[in-house]
Every structure is written in structure tokens, then in C-alpha cells.
Amino acid sequence: MRKSVNYIRLEFPSRSSNEGFARTAVACFASQMDPTLNELEDIKTAVSEAVTNAIVHAYPDSIGTVKLKARICAGSVLEITVKDAGRGIADVEKARQPMFTTGGEERSGMGFTIMESFMDALTVRSVPGKGTTVTMRRRIASRAAGQR
Numbered sequence: 001m002r003k004s005v006n007y008i009r010l011e012f013p014s015r016s017s018n019e020g021f022a023r024t025a026v027a028c029f030a031s032q033m034d035p036t037l038n039e040l041e042d043i044k045t046a047v048s049e050a051v052t053n054a055i056v057h058a059y060p061d062s063i064g065t066v067k068l069k070a071r072i073c074a075g076s077v078l079e080i081t082v083k084d085a086g087r088g089i090a091d092v093e094k095a096r097q098p099m100f101t102t103g104g105e106e107r108s109g110m111g112f113t114i115m116e117s118f119m120d121a122l123t124v125r126s127v128p129g130k131g132t133t134v135t136m137r138r139r140i141a142s143r144a145a146g147q148r
Helices: 017-033 037-058 111-118
Strands: 006-013 065-073 075-083 121-127 133-141
Touching: 006 017, 006 133, 017 037, 017 065, 037 065, 037 075, 037 111, 037 133, 111 121, 111 133
Parallel strands: none
Antiparallel strands: 006 065, 065 075, 075 133, 121 133
């Protein structure tokens, strides 16, 4: 486990109205790393997908709890973890395939693919009947170093 420089923890009911709150809270927290606007948008999109997955798939017929943690780790790495205690994923590898969904025809099945494309690393751990933990990492390059 990486040592964190700073962190936040949030816990909220799996209501769709809390998705916007979660993405904004993480963006506000990440802003201390001086990301570009594009990096912030990428982070917000990935958080939105992870939280929406927990709301829609973990608790399809009830309201449960979503736990979110964001940490700033050594090396300017932002780590975001979204955890639920919902129904879990029977086959994580299958669920990570583009276009796969258990959420009905209104769902695109692109959540994990989107998270992967906007973050540097994505880990999904799940136990059927016990819940899912999604961990995402993104390095925020220092603008002071002239890398942008």
C-alpha cells in the first residue's frame, strides 16, 4: 500500500443524486495537485462511472451504501477507491469487456472501459453477494516541471 500525503473519505446512500456530489468532491480534492482542466474532467468522468456502477448494479432494487476514498500518494498519484457491499460481480473479466452490461438495454456496458481510458490503472475486486471495490490511479504531472 502506498503512503498517502492526504486523503478524504465519503460515505453516501446509493441514490443517483449523489453521483454528481461524489465527482465534484473528488475534483475539488484533486485540485490541490494542480491538474489541468482536462485531467480534472477525466477524473470526474471516471468517478462518475464507478459511482454509477455501484448505484445501478450493486443495489438494483434497494438503497445501499457507497464508500469513496481519494488519496494523494507519493509521486503525485491520485488514487480513488469506490466500494459497495452490494450483489457483487460473478465474472469480473467478462464485466470489464466493452459493451457487457447487466443493467438492461438503457446501459451502454462501457463503464469499466471508460474508467480504464481516463485513468492510468484500474483494479476491480468483487465477491458475489458481498460487494465490489474499484480502485483507480492517475498520475498528475507537475506543470512546474514544464511537461505541459
